[in-house]
Amino acid sequence: MTEMASPRTAATSRIARLLDSDILHSFLRSKVTIAAAFLTLLFFAGAIFAPIVAPHDPFDLAGISILDARLPPAWMEGGDARFLLGTDDQGRDVFSAILYGSRISLAVGFMSVILAATVGILLGLTAGYMGGRIDAFIMRIAEVQLTFPAILIALLIDGAARGIFGNLDREKYVFWILVFSISLSLWVQFARTVRGSTLVERGKEYVQAARLIGIPPFLIMIRHVLPNVLGPALVIATINLALAIITEATLSFLGVGVPPTQPSLGTLIRIGNDFLFSGEWWIAIFPGAALALLVLAVNLLGDWLRDALNPKLR
Amino acid sequence: MRRIKSVAAATALAALLASTAASAETLKFAFQGTLNQLDPYSLNETFTLGMLGNAYEGLTRRGANLEIEPALAESWEIVEPNRWRFHLRKGVKFHNGNDFTAEDVVFSAERLRAEGSDLKTRLGADVKVEIVDDHTVDFVLPGPNPILHYEWDTWYIMDKEWTEANNAVKVTSASDTNPNHAALHANGTGPFRIDTHEAGVKTVYSKYDGWWDKPTHNLDTVEFTPIASDATRIAALLSGELDMVYPVPVQDIKRVEDNDGTRALTGPELRTIFLGMDQRRDELLHSSVKGKNPFQDRRVRLAFYQAIDMEAIKDKVMRGLSTPSALMISPFLFSRADEFKRYPYDPEASKKLLAEAGYPDGFSVGMDCPNDRYVNDEAICQTVAAFLARVGVKVDLNAQPKAKYFAKVLASGGYDTSFYLLGWTPSSFDSWNVLANIEGCRDDAGNGGQFNLGGYCNPEVDKLAARILEENDPEKRDDLIAEAFRLTIGDVSHIPLHQQGLAWGVSDKVDVVQRADNQFLFRSVQKH
Amino acid sequence: MLAFTIRRLLQAILVMLVVALIAFTLFRYVGDPVNQMVGVETSAEEREALRERLGLNAPVMVQFARFIGHAALFDFGTSYQFKQPVADMIGKRLPATLELSLVSALLALLVGIPMGVYTGLNRDSALSKFFLSVSLIGISLPTFLIGILLIFVFSVNLQWLPSFGRGEVVQIGWWSTGLLTTSGLKALVLPAITLGLFQMTLIMRLVRAEMLEVIRTDYIKFARARGLPDRIVHFRHALKNTLVPVITIAGLQLGTIIAFAIITETVFQWPGMGLLFLQAVQNVDIPIMAAYLMLIAFLFVVINLIVDILYFLVDPRLRAERAVH
């Protein structure tokens, strides 16, 4: 009887599921995803091991020479074999600068997402579990938060930081200012997802049971909710990583991000932008391409993850 | 709804008609910075004064080669050693129709020296201004001064009646929060009136038909737009949207040249770019060295000097468009400049000097740098930092927009800097201005070299400066100047870097006159 | 409906108060406003006098109340940089930003929705795949790169469209519009595309996802089974259901667009509020920052209200619920 009572669409949906996983593994799809994963890994490895793999240290002022400034990529006329992708206006190796720049971009991205996920999951759990006024309060904040895009929040915080710390001290804290302001705009999505899942779990029997036994139900819920939201949270995290990287790049491009002496990808593009029309395209184009590729790869991974886990993301 | 539409359409049509009716020539140009306000006495800055100089005029003006010409004063004479007489031009009318008279000059002289004015140095506080008749004014000096009127081309005469009627006698100072009428409107005697001014967005000038001089331009309207982004500014010129932009970043000069329909005008600018070091405090504000000030040791200053390869900066950062300078003044402004040579670039000597001074491993120091003021200012600072890194000095670079930068390092910010990059054009085009403003001793009360941010002080130099001011014989005067410069160079008071080049991007449709002081005057623009 | 509106309004006011508190804190505590106004040579007495005159010695609550009172009249004092009343400056730049944002939003909606519908209905067509790839690139390319690229191609190389500014504007009352002149319209093209592209891809992906979901629902199957023409099934039944979530997102996106205009305005030197705000941040011009923050919050509240009302009009379930409760 139980078998017989399953819904009418079971047959079609079973087929559909089979087909879906088929599409999932279809040749083209996996090729793209594999390429994206490979690219992402490459960036990670490049960023982590930059001090080892990079031919030069672009942050070491004593190691760069202005006489090497604006050399074209190695394969072009006038290029120098030491500088594969050419040099920028200060004589920094563009390739090394990209590696080191990705390091900063990824570090900011990762830290922002981790912070946002932690805060978002905690607040989501609290809101979902406590309900009532606290829930309403947290969700209202989340709603307001949604209005102010990362860029705006980051600019405001940066402006405030300049006022409080002064310009030079700001540069010391700029990494954390960036992380803080970017994560501030990312936690909402985590909170919403977790809250939804918590609301579902709260009504379940084991929560009541836990209360009867005398175990704090909140702790038990965390144990039950977390596995449920892990999938969606991972997808959100991946997509938000891409978003965080873009945001950091944009801020640096606007000149309120990391200082030019320790350039991230966005800073490199800002510097290179001044030389775009004068024929020294490689200073902006290579970091720009690196940024676009990195974000594209992460986005592809996120897309694939979403399709694979197919959580309700909204 | 329909009615609103037709009204809107009619408005649009009218606007189109209006714009075609003004078929006559419109000049559109862009500069990297903004024109914040219009009060001619509130900001002593080349660009602002240059822009206002199209609407306002001084008693004198300067020609294409910076020679002093009569303007609102037809002629002048030194009637007694301490009394200068200016004969004012008759029949000159302000834009609002008021007559220009001696009253206006006296009024402007007072306002120029009033609280809040940034141009007080144009006219000493102890100079008396006396009306002889409606069109004659005397200036009575406490002592002789052959260069009294050298900076008067940017002392603009305002209309007494208009200023008073509009409650704008008080100067809107840089720190004022209540700008008055004169900060938002202009009423001069110049060839153009300012029709609309939206700070940071657009300023529109139109031809003043009642100008006293014969126009050498053929413009009817001039539109100024600030475009901060180099790339956007150049793109706008190349695509023909603008007739003129400045500055052109050095890397884009070739492109502007190569592009059909545009050309780059380059020339040496009078401004000297230099580095300064705090030698006044006993401990630097921003440094790893505590308890003493390394810059008080000449060897450290010389070590910094010799660590920097100016030829490399010229070649790579300035793309050849600069002249490394041994002096703190442009060679065009001092005839005997070629007697002076730079200390050679020698990193080894530099290291040795640092070791001798007790810093074999170097030290770290904070550096202040503007990033939107001079040609490639930030890049120069970065390069300097890189050169210093090679001799062991770690530079913490603080590059920021000029407004923030100046607010920090100038007198109003308490000279909050240890090591900085600055540019200076003597507005009188004379060495005395440099010796007094940049090299002159400065006391705790703030008297003396107002722009001597590092507080370098050699009383001998001050004594020479005082003599130079009063010396009327050019030959002797130059001797004294050379001697003063020799002293400052010996002390390594500053590290002069170079005179930067001027670079304007100009459409082939217009002819302009490029002045070495980087002022852009519409009165000599022809468009075809 | 009335109760609902009133409740929404009260919430909106609460939000505005919270934002006002942030703006006030910014204004009051980030950098001493007195220090921002005077020079070093100003004496302690003069500072104290200014302090008194500005009301900075009153209790904080009183100051906050005053701040709100002034903010309600859109009085945010004078810009530290430009020496002009902030309200005037923002008022002059508001039309530029709003026109750019609205045109971009319209572009994003008018192109994004049909593209989303198409890719949702024709999952496997080559064109869909092309759209999807483009959208992924659109999401991955930072706005400023797109702007630079567009200028490079269309302004500098092809010289078709202007690279900066608004072109000629027509003044209608206090509103300046670039929509009535050819040069104004031409100047709008590149910035609007730059600003709208990201939102467009976002909306396209959203509509597509919704469409895919809706198309699988029983009522769409049933609509087909009733023999309704595809046109009605797709554009009447499916699209309307898709629109419900799209409205929320689109509403939120409009807020985002206005903020993202900061980047576009910087790249294209568009004389709007975003450019002003960026300069304010770089120069710590707190009055402008506070005013901008309040304005964005206000726009958000208004947009949210409109979204809620639209929701009401589109979804009868909501109407019923509200009516019952």
Place this chain on the structure above:
Amino acid sequence: MSEHPLLSVRDLKVDFPTRRGTLKAIDGISFDIARGEILGVVGESGAGKSLTGSAIIGLLEPPGRISGGEVRLKGDRIDNLPAKAMRHIRGKRIGMIFQDPLTSLNPLFTIGEQIVETIMAHLPVSEREARERAVHLLDEVGIPAASQRLGAYPHQFSGGMRQRVVIALALCAEPELVIADEPTTALDVSVQAQIIRLLKRICRDHGASVMLITHDMGVIAETCDRVAVMYSGRIAEIGPVADVVRAPRHPYTIGLMGAIPTLDATEDRLTQIPGSMPRLDAIPSGCAFNPRCAHVFARCRQERPEPIDVGSSKVACWLAEEDGSRTIVDKKKADQLS
């Protein structure tokens, strides 16, 4: 013309091509529905009942497709019609009712709008006429105060009422055949019987045949004239309800019969068929039922049985071929066997 049955399905095959091979969801089924007849289609989930319905009406979800056989409506083939022509058959000549009335109606449109648009899509009437007709139909399906409720939205109706609306929608263009795909599964038990009775009555009144897809043998027994039992994409047994219910021949049908809970049940427990239906990509050779069949023998594993006539029924089972008269296995026996 009259010699053609209303609907005639011959050797219908539905495939789902995938990268790993083609799945045969329906593998050659044949049956007829006569005018005015009610055919029940019964089987477990995944047996292909609903797909058969979708295939007939031409609404297979891609990549599913008809790969063989034919569907004729009054003798005219409809399985290969162009999309536009097929649209005129859907709703107009074949109506469809889905399982869940809660989700079958578009929540954002009033029921009036939905009925009117359907009528106008098929009949040459004005909007006013369509509205009148809608009111009439709603009245007929037992919606009280029909004319006032045209402007109501689906969520303002109860589940049973909504299914009545759905029935009205399926019938609003006077179709000759109504395919009802588990029309009562989602409903409250108390209204299920009402809806089935309504469906039966109204189809009779409008002269429409019904293909009633269900997993409920009880409903079949009460409602249908004939019944087709499906298993793994094939018809195991088809015949008049009286024969199939009273004297099932296919071991699977026997199992199913055992699964009907009856009020007057004498047994202590329900008969269950051990195991479950094979996945589409793992259909065993021979008879698909053989792994679960209590009577399996060698031939069942090698050769696939085709339906053969046994009395007025058709049965696809080697047992039936071996002794058409012998194997009237009664329930008790089946029980013991399992």
